[in-house]
Amino acid sequence: MSTASPALKIPFVKSPDVEESVHGSALAEYQRLSVQQTLNNKFVPVPILEARNIQDALIRERFEGQELAIADIGCGDGYHGEVFGPDARFYHGFEISSEMAQKSRERWQDIDGARVFEGDARSLLLPTNTYDIAWSLYFTSGNFRQEFEDINLYDDAYLDKNPAFIAIVNRFYEALKQGGKLFLTVYKDVPKTEAAQREFYQKTGQTVVTPLGSRFVATKEDFWSVRWTEESMLSNLRACGIEPGQVVFNDLNDVAWLVEVTK
Ligand SMILES: C[S@@+](CC[C@H](N)C(=O)[O-])C[C@H]1O[C@@H](n2cnc3c(N)ncnc32)[C@H](O)[C@@H]1O
Numbered sequence: 001m002s003t004a005s006p007a008l009k010i011p012f013v014k015s016p017d018v019e020e021s022v023h024g025s026a027l028a029e030y031q032r033l034s035v036q037q038t039l040n041n042k043f044v045p046v047p048i049l050e051a052r053n054i055q056d057a058l059i060r061e062r063f064e065g066q067e068l069a070i071a072d073i074g075c076g077d078g079y080h081g082e083v084f085g086p087d088a089r090f091y092h093g094f095e096i097s098s099e100m101a102q103k104s105r106e107r108w109q110d111i112d113g114a115r116v117f118e119g120d121a122r123s124l125l126l127p128t129n130t131y132d133i134a135w136s137l138y139f140t141s142g143n144f145r146q147e148f149e150d151i152n153l154y155d156d157a158y159l160d161k162n163p164a165f166i167a168i169v170n171r172f173y174e175a176l177k178q179g180g181k182l183f184l185t186v187y188k189d190v191p192k193t194e195a196a197q198r199e200f201y202q203k204t205g206q207t208v209v210t211p212l213g214s215r216f217v218a219t220k221e222d223f224w225s226v227r228w229t230e231e232s233m234l235s236n237l238r239a240c241g242i243e244p245g246q247v248v249f250n251d252l253n254d255v256a257w258l259v260e261v262t263k
Contacts (some may be wrong), residue, residue, distance in 0.1 A: 007023030010092070010117050018263075036099070038202040038223075039138075040075055045196040045203075050255035054139055055185050056083075058250065058258060059135070060073035068132040071172055073121050085114035092131075094121045109118060121168045128173040132174035135183040142186055142216075147156055151210065151218050159215055159226060160235045162202045170240045173263065182261040185252070189215060189227035191257040199226060233259060 028194035037043050043051065059080075072080055075093030085091035090113035095101040101118040115125075122144075142248055144164040148154065153244055157196050173182055187193045197217045198208050206219035216226040234244050250258040 002033055010124060029112060035173060036097075038200065040229075045198065045199045047192065047196050047253060047255045048139075048187045048200060051185070051238040051252040055137060056080075057257070058252070059084075059137075059183070062131065069177075071126075071134040072133045073130065073136035073168065073172060074101050074143070075104050075116065076138070076140075078107035079136075080137060081108050081114045082109065082136075086115050087112040090115070092117060094119075094124065096120050117146070117259045121171070122164060124153045124171055126171050128174055130175050131172070131180055132177060133181050133183065134176055136168075136172075137183070139185055139187055139225060141165060141169070143186045143224060147222075147225070151168050154216055154226075156215070156219075156222075158236055160232050161239055162226075164235055165236050166239045169187055169237070169242075171242055173242065173261070174260075176263045178263055180263045182263070184233075184259040184261075185224070186233065186257055188255055188257060189229050190255065193227055196255055201225075223226070228257070237261065 031190055041052075056079055060083065061108060063084060065257050067079045067089050068084070069104070070084055070091045071088045072091065072093045073080060075095050078093060081091050081093055081104060085108055091108075091111070093101075093104050093108075093114070093116045095104060095116060095118055098118055101116045104116045122257055145154065145162060146164050149180055169182070169184075176182060187197065190226065194212065194214075194217065198212075201208055201219050201223055206221045206223055208217060216224060217231075218224045230249060233249075234247060237247060238244075246262050248260040248262075
């Protein structure tokens with residue numbers, strides 16, 4: 001049964017750890033057609049599509065029909081809100097792209113407890129002890145980064161302690177209830193994933209600028225997507241106060257994990 005979303009105010013603020021330029025350029029990045037096309041299954045290489053489908057089957061099996069308070073970080077066009085929103089206590093989508101936010105709004109207009117908060121998830125002031133689940137699905141958290149012109153600045157030290165990822169995960173982890181769950185769908189750092197990513201971005205009309213073997217794939221169009229090892233994930237999570245014993249790496253397939261953190 002859905003009930004109206006509480007009159008919760010969630011302001012986006014200019015927090016000190018978000019540099020000024022990020023708001024404009026990150027926004028422009030996600031408004032691009034080529035980036036929006038990465039949501040269209042028509043362009044998605046087989047192993048990535050398979051991971052997406054297994055991710056959806058897994059979360060539906062575990063949570064569909066339950067009355068939960070859910071935060072969706074980077075909710076895109078609102079697909080998951082449509083599935084989980086009708087039964088949720090409330091479903092909050094957070095989305096930086098106004099076009100995407102609008103798509104979610106339209107899709108959720110008849111779902112009482114579903115709301116979209118438009119802005120950069122890095123700049124949020126969230127209430128604590130609020131959500132049963134916070135999830136960032138379909139590789140979204142691998143896009144979180146500061147914007148550097150020089151891609152060499154995304155070196156091992158950066159990727160093992162990525163300030164943008166840490167800022168967002170920290171906020172949502174704080175906002176979880178005790179016993180709540182954080183889910184992140186991420187790419188495994190193996191050659192098969194890199195090949196699939198490169199094919200994916202090329203198919204959406206982008207030009208890959210990173211050499212083979214980089215830990216992330218970047219395009220001339222400013223898309224950026226990192227792959228993870230268990231160590232790099234745990235090192236970023238540790239910076240959020242999350243210990244390895246709280247983390248489970250659920251295998252989706254050869255190329256992806258659904259990382260599950262229990263608070
Ligand atoms: C790969 S898409 C996934 C969309 C959706 N979760 C799904 O599973 O279909 C990533 C989404 O996250 C949004 N996004 C990326 N960085 C964000 C940020 N810092 N704050 C809010 N939204 C962000 C993008 O605009 C995009 O819509």
